[in-house]
Amino acid sequence: MPNATVPAHTAPLTETPAIELVVMDMAGTTVTDDGLVVGAFDTAATTVGLAEDGPERDRARQYVQDTMGQSKIEVFRALFGDEDRAHAANRAFEEAYDARIVDGVAPVPGAADTISRLRAAGITVVLTTGFSPSTQEQILTALGWTDLADAYLAPGDAGRGRPFPDLVLTAALRAQVSDMTAVAVVGDTSNDIESGRRAGASLLVGVLTGAHSENQLRTAEPTHILASVADLPALILS
Structure with missing residues (x-):
């Protein structure tokens, strides 16, 4: 062709x-x-204790953008290291995302x-x-x-x-x-x-x-x- x-x-x-x-x-x-992924990530990051502002949060947001398409639990493992913290972040992410699916x-x-x-x-x-x-x-x-x-x-x-x-x-x-x-x-x-x-x-x-x-x-x-x-x-x- x-x-x-x-x-x-x-x-x-x-x-x-x-x-x-x-x-x-x-x-x-x-x-x-409509940006639900980034918004849900911010909710998840706050849930597991990441500072809401500052360079650590900015680096985490950039990592989320760079790894778009990857499994979300793997992204949280890479960001937070500890398995329990990663799963807590993933649960918070899914709850925040799922709550806005119908309208988002x-x-x-x-x-x-x-x-x-x-x-x-x-x-x-x-x-x-x-x-x-x-x-x-x-x-x-x-x-x-x-x-x-x-x-x-x-x-x-x-x-x-x-x-x-x-x-x-x-x-x-x-x-x-x-x-x-x-x-x-x-x-x-x-x-x-x-x-x-x-x-x-x-x-x-x-x-x-x-x-x-x-x-x-x-x-x-x-x-x-x-x-x-x-x-x-x-x-x-x-």
């Missing part, structure tokens, strides 16, 4: 392979949450249509997240998306979170793909891209609707960068 079908700012790719499975991130990729989450424009079009073309679509399975379920319920994709995975029920390959590999096993080159991974963070790379996916697609900038995404060397997941069918189905 000629490169002319791909937006000019994407990384070069001479031919798009036949895709059987698309593994898509949720928050920032298919779902917007919305679909990225065109995301639901993209998923439906891919599935109608015979491609399996799996939505993944760095949140817990229970938080993922609440987001899906709030959006009315419980039947939108073929499957839904979170670190708690599919091994380790990003940047490890577990979510992508689990999705590939369940979809019974013929080869990992038939897998596309789509996300708004460098951790999404790295997870797909480690799993052996051939299409590593970054989108500009979420946490990481184009420059941040490019550090993970995606095969493509798109303005939105709404542009994905033109890449895969054309």
Whole structure:
């Protein structure tokens, strides 16, 4: 397929392979949450005794931004060290996030249509997240998306979170793909891209609707960068 079908700012790719499975991130990729992650983190950090202002809080906030897409419990382990403190922070984070899901989450424009079009073309679509399975379920319920994709995975029920390959590999096993080159991974963070790379996916697609900038995404060397997941069918189905 000629490169002319791909937006000019994407990384070069001479031919798009036949895709059987698309593994898509949720928050920032298919779902917007209006800053809920950072707000919930601040609640969690205060709960476990981190000063509300100052350099330590600023460094922690920056770490949360840099590690967007990763399993939240792993982020808290890295920040707070102590296992009990990490789990206390994770519980507070989930409670704060879950309390605002109904009013705070919305679909990225065109995301639901993209998923439906891919599935109608015979491609399996799996939505993944760095949140817990229970938080993922609440987001899906709030959006009315419980039947939108073929499957839904979170670190708690599919091994380790990003940047490890577990979510992508689990999705590939369940979809019974013929080869990992038939897998596309789509996300708004460098951790999404790295997870797909480690799993052996051939299409590593970054989108500009979420946490990481184009420059941040490019550090993970995606095969493509798109303005939105709404542009994905033109890449895969054309």
